[in-house]
Amino acid sequence: MNAADREFCRRLEAAARAAGAGRRAGVWPRLRRAIRSVGVTMMAALFVTAGVALGDVLSGGGKRFTLSLLALVLCFDVHQRLAKLLYQSPDLLAMSLLPVSREWAFRRHLRRGLLELLFLPPLGMALALVARLGVRPTEISPLGAAVAGVFMGVFFAGLGILALRWRHAATVRSGLWTGLVVVWLGNFVAPVGLKRALLEFLNQYGDAAAGLLPTGWVIGPLHRWLGGESHASDALWLLPAGAVLTLIPAVLLWARTHYRFRDAVLLDYAAEPPADCDAEDREAIAEQHTRPSHTGLTEVTERILSREFLLPASGPDRGWIERLVWRWWTPRERLLAEWDWASSPPWTWSWRTGAMLLAGGLILTLVGRVLGWLWLEAALPAGGILGGLACLPVFTGFAGGRLAIPPVGSLEVSPLMPYPRTSGELLWLLLKVSVVRALAALPLALIFGALAGHLREVTWLAGADLGLRACFASCVVAPLMFTARIATGSNDTQRFRLGTFLVVGGHLVGFLGAGGLLVAGFAAPGGWWFLLGAAAVSAFWSAAYRVAVSRYWFDLMKRN
């Protein structure tokens, strides 16, 4: 690097620092960043703690499956952090104004991302390996452990990179995290009998389930190798792992050639591309700015004067669930929905997908029974969980909506701002969605629950009751999810004052309390009482939080 290059890089760094200046203004910013960075590891440690508590019964396939699941969650977390750095970094603003090529910006962000993130998978895995496998570090040859660690690190970072090509990655990540937390909470409150049955099931079919997860292709053989039980067929699992690694360059090339940070950022700042902009970016920006509507003036004027643009939307033209929800909403709620969902949300489509997954789970289980392939019984819980996630309003319909204004530079603004909408009316809007979707899913849940109960030799009624609880629980979750969404765009936990401690305490009691009660609602005897308790906690905390929002306890914006 020559002196000019060094000077240029120095200027770039300075501009990037200026663009993200606000990030340094928070309370204890370094401590907060450090806590955020190790958040995943902390979750891993919690998960491991729960695993240690069950160590006496979890073995073989069960260990391999839980480890693979944990590693997959870590991979998706790596992906999310990487994607955020590449596409939402405040530094992009500085880069868009400086003479840098797209490739250079991409490489710089990717390098930073990998450097920041690469330690997470090996760290999580090291924790998990030591705690879960029951293998003392001294029993593993240092060279073997190092090679395995590097291979796993590269493989998991590679999975994170591959997910860049997959637009549903963020949704899957949220689902996996939710599942992980539920599993962890469930460990503590589930009755011993149920826990043992589940763990025996995991131990028996864990290998098959782990084989379905990409992380299991590496963890399975490695675990067997460390335990001295590996055999030649394990090498076969390394073939798909190798295929994943060979795909990385192609995905990186795709991400680099599709890296369009400059036009998106510059749209906000200037109608003219900078002189040093490369030809492709210049063309993209020019196209953005020369695409006006050529409709005649008279026609436009007439259309405006007809008040067509002020008329409420006529309602969804497809999807029976969407139409039912639309009928229940008040005119004001319909207006808010028009604002918050650009197009008709895919609730009916999700219902159909859920129905197919539930039916698939039942059919595969029956086929497995007929053919004697008992491992196919894994399809029953898998179909139940995936089908339930698809057709129940677990995430309260945020997906596909636009309840957030995209962040500008390093500033993220709450979905409540800046136009006149209150959290109370938005919560009612979403609660109505949840109730209608839960009622729509009720017949599916009852039928699946009853049949699954019969297949698992419980009782029809117990299974149906479980389905009913799932529908109820999805409505209980709605206020908490909404509270979490508002909290995400606020600095409610970043100020150093009494109110902050109350909010942090409220979040802990609200989310963990309601979460624990929900889990107990499924696992403990007298479950309905726990579910009602969860509903009360959820309603109370969301109401209390709205009071805090209204009374200006914190900003409805935050620096990223």
Add this chain to the structure above:
Amino acid sequence: MLVEFQSVTKRYGSVRALDRVSLALQPGQLVAVLGANGAGKTTFLRLLAGIAAPDSGEISFDHEPMRREDLAQRQRYFFLPDFPALFLDDSVLRNVGLILRLYGADRPGVEARVVELLRDFDLLTLAEAPVGTLSRGQIYKAALTALIAADPELWLLDEPLASGMDPHGLSAFRRHTRDAVSRGRTVIYTTQVLDVVERFSDRVCLLHEGEVRAFATLAELRQQSGGADDILERLFAQLREEPR
């Protein structure tokens, strides 16, 4: 609308963005908020818009404390940040229509007002174009169209004079703002363009390191300084020379 700050302090970490600010803004005034970069201008507007929350002190509208959950109160003001929050995939017209409905301003006759405003801002031909295809100045004009047509009691504008609008757009903006003020609306805007402020403000609020150093009409400021014409420039120069 009477807007009152009562000893309002706002910090970002160790940075004191506003420090014990107390002032009252009477209805029907055009107020220019001035100050060097980082003086607290945008924070001042964000506090009024309910986005930021004061660490201490209180802000009230017509003697009523601000409440974020009070929809009627929120419909009385409109905050236009330097990067307007519009949906880029939707047309200018759909954005304007939705905002007017959110403000309950879709009254009869507003459509003619929208035509007039779009014409004034040279946006009529682009009314059905997606906002994402417009330049920054045009996007700002689209948001201004919504604001002026909604006609709330309090207008809060962050750096409208540096929004990328062309001279014609700026001229239309000033004309409509003056008209609104004459109808009793309160308009508060931040800027760095001092020579425009001299012609386009009833009152000046000069912030320096989070403190209000002056809140007066230009005539009052001139009187205090012995009649100097370039009073704002002098005040800025004085503030720069102050020891930190």
